[in-house]
Amino acid sequence: MAKHSRIEGVLSPVVTPFGKDLAPDAGRFVRHCKWLLKNGCSGLAVFGTNSEANSMSVEEKLKLLEALVTAGVTPAQLMPGTGHCALTDSVALTKRAVGLGCAGVLMLPPFYYKGVSDEGLYRNFAEVIERVGDDRLRLYLYHIPPVSQVPISLTLIERLLGKYPGIVAGVKDSSGDWSNTKAMLDQFAKSGFDVFAGSEVFLLDTLRHGGKGCITATGNVNPAPIDEVFRRWRSAEAERLQAGITATRAIVQKQPMIPALKAIIAHFGNDPQWRAVRPPLVELGREQEQALFGELKANGFTMPGLAG
């Protein structure tokens, strides 16, 4: 597949709505996904860290993915997270994603054991690729050491890219460490390896160094301004636009990220059920919410067209 046909731009790791019984709510999920695609997201990285993906069973994720496609969301705009601790789970969800025609999959390393070798991680990704056995697979590696505690090293990327060029398609770097993102860009961007920043804070820098966009939590609530940085990164306005989205991010991340995103959607969409999170997460308290909404409003934040 030629490089230009790959997904790029602003992707949102879509937060997952739960009902009162904590079951995933496909209706609210589809509505939020469609709002995101109308408001600046070029793609949806469903089942990411911010989606509470690991708090759901494989079956629950399969159902949500199928609900999205059935509801008319274009699979070429989807990059579901499909990496699990269990090889067989990763294979099952990845196979289904490829079968549905998804743009790619974003794959965590198995994250239970710590201090594992690059050889072991290589075998994991290679085994998934071989078992899926489909040239349409586009695998994006998910480097998020602050949460997974299992990093994806440059050496591992080099080895995977050497063995599976075209299939191993890129990375989301959620290390929060620009020097690591830059090293990935410097070393691999020219080989058709698409680097996405894990936060919009590094979006402009990433684009200037040959990256393809960002996959960012706050894409759930602030997609249009982030997309504007993506579309106008070569313009004279780029720095000012970047400063704007960085400021919004700074407000949101004063609170625990996932409950904060859900509280914002609940508040601006006038839909309190959106606050629900699965354990071990806990929703924001009243005071946390008031501080968050107050600062966002003072900053001119809106979510146009969200409230049904």
Added chain:
Amino acid sequence: MAKHSRIEGVLSPVVTPFGKDLAPDAGRFVRHCKWLLKNGCSGLAVFGTNSEANSMSVEEKLKLLEALVTAGVTPAQLMPGTGHCALTDSVALTKRAVGLGCAGVLMLPPFYYKGVSDEGLYRNFAEVIERVGDDRLRLYLYHIPPVSQVPISLTLIERLLGKYPGIVAGVKDSSGDWSNTKAMLDQFAKSGFDVFAGSEVFLLDTLRHGGKGCITATGNVNPAPIDEVFRRWRSAEAERLQAGITATRAIVQKQPMIPALKAIIAHFGNDPQWRAVRPPLVELGREQEQALFGELKANGFTMPGLAG
């Protein structure tokens, strides 16, 4: 349920054999489980860390558990690990374990998110207990911060024990920190909360402070001598017996534990397929094996009756 009917003694977190296709091998699994029960284990903590439990799907674990019971292993000797990142997975496997009549379940906290609150962890365990909704449930908390990175605090235990006395039955402490095990014993052992050391290194100390035994990796290969410490901990021989099992442990843990256990079973059972591990683990290299077997033999180590 009266406290004396609870499981105690030496439990092995049974290593899981895989075939050439890396599928779980129920035949070899049943044989090893029966060998363990004949050779000193009073119970089997299948699906623990050393079982590569998180490297298997829920379905794969259900099949192994059912194979054990079908093969005649007494469910009252089983304490399967049933804690997953996904609430629905934990509920599914726990329900089945209780339905089969297992002695208890050993439950990891959800381990993807780090730095979560005790409130969030409390909700996780409480939600599982409520959804399983069965008075026969005996839930043992699994504290293994070096791997899970999500600790189970004394405060959390106190709250769970207050709300679900009799159901919340104990803990496996794999912190490797005796002062933590001792604090658990001092604070909760008299409330009918059964503390198991996570390694036989602390077995004698644990028993002397009111604990119930140990659930230990090396129980897979050295069950009889460990059981002897359990049976004779009040004897004049106790210190000497403890020194012996501590010495064997020290040899094994010079190598990565899970591949080492499997290599030992492969070698002493003359069954090379036992070496197989799932990614992200990697089997021992030839030199590691030779060092391991050499030291074990020099120390008089045997696994009587293992080779078919």
